[in-house]
Amino acid sequence: MNQGTTIEDREGFAALLLRLRGKGSVPKALIAAFEATPRRGFLDGLYHSIAWSDRMLPIECGEAMEGADLQAAVIAALALEPGNRVLEIGTGSGFTAAVMARLAGRVVTIDRYKTLVEQARQRFEALGIANVVARQADGANGLPNEGPFDRIVAWAAFDSLPRFLLDQLSSGGTVIAPIGPEEGEQVVAKLTKVGSRFEREDIGIVRLQPILPGVAAVI
Template sequence: MNMMPDDREGFAAFLLRLRGRGIVPKNLIAAFEATPRRDFLAGQFHSIAWSDRMLPIECGEAIEGADLQAAVISALNIEQGNRVLEVGTGSGYTAAVMARLAGRVVTVERFKTLTDLARQRFEMLGLGNALVRQADGSNGLPGEGPFDRIVVWAAFDSHPRMFVDQLSSGGTMIAPIGPEEGEQVLCKLTKIGSRFEREDLGVVRLQPLARGVAAVI
C-alpha cells in the first residue's frame, strides 16, 4: 500500500503501541497495512487516521480507535476459511481487515448510507469475500449460521444467549456487555457444547446495541 508521509508516521506509531500491548501477529499487521484506513474517513481526519481516538463518520456514528480494533480482531484469532459475522459495519474498515484473514465476512449495518459506502469501499479494494447488508443485527443472522467468529461493536445489557446457536462448536464471539451509560466489559465468549465460556478482555465504552433498521438514512 502506498502511504502518505503522515500515514506512514501514524502507522509506525500504531505498530509501536500494538507491540507494547503484545499484539504482534504478522498476518494481522499485514492485513491492517494493506487496508488504507484514510479511505474510510472524511478528509479532515486523514492525518489522525491511525490514532486510538474514536472518530466521527456518517449517520452520527463513529469509528473505534485503531488500537481497540486491532485488539478485538487479534482476540478473535481468525483463521483461514473462517466464516465471520460482524454486527455494526460502521465505515466498513474492520470488515475489510477481517476479510484479508477470513474465508468470508458478513457484516450487518442498520443505516443504508453506511451500508452503501462500505459496499463501495469493499469493491474498490477488490474484497469479494466481504458482504454487507442493511439489517437489524441485534439478534445476529439466525438463518445464516453457523459462524466461526462473531464480533459486535455495540453493548448488550446482558449475556447474549441468542447468539449461541449461531456459533460453530469451539467458535468465538467478542462483544461488550454492560449498562448503556458508562463502561462495559469487553467479553470473549467461546462456545463449549451449548454454552459460552467467558473471558473478560478489558473495559470499553461503546454505544448500546440499537434494534431495528434506520427508516431514512
C-alpha cells in the same frame, strides 16, 4: 504501505505498531492486513492525519469508528483462520470488515444504516475485496437464519450476555462483544462455545454505543 500513502500516514501506522507491541505480541498476519487496508479511505478528509490514532472518529449517520488500537485488539482476539465464516454486527465505515476479509474465508457485515452499508460496499469494491457481504439488517439478534458462524463480533454493547448468539455459532466458535449498561463502561467479553454453553474471558473495558433494535427507516 502502498505508494499512495503519505509520510503522515506511515508515521501514524508506525506509532500504532509501537503502541500495540507495547501491549504484547501482535500477529504478523494482522499487521499485514491492517497495512494493506488504507484506513484514510474509510474516513472523512478532516481525520486523515489521525486515521491511525486510538481516538473514536466520527463517520456518517452520527456513528463513530473505534480507535485503531481497540480494533486491532478485538480482531487479534478473534484469532481468525483462513476458512472462517464471520458475522460482524455494526459495519460502520467498513474498515474492520475489510481487514477481517483478508484473514478469514467470508465476512457477513450488517448495519442498521443503509448509508453506511452502501458506502462500505463501494469501499470493498474499490479495494477488490470480494469475500465480504454487506447488508442493512437488525443486528440486535445477530443473523439467526444464516449461521452457523465461526466468529461473531459486535461493535455495539449488549446490556446482558447475548446467549442467543450461541445458536448462531459453530462448535468451538467465538463471540466478542461489549456487555454492560448504556451509560458508563462496558466489558469486552470473549465468549467461546463449548458444547451448549459459553466460556468467558474478559479482554478490556470500553465505552461504546448500545445496540439498537430495528433498522433505520431513512438513512
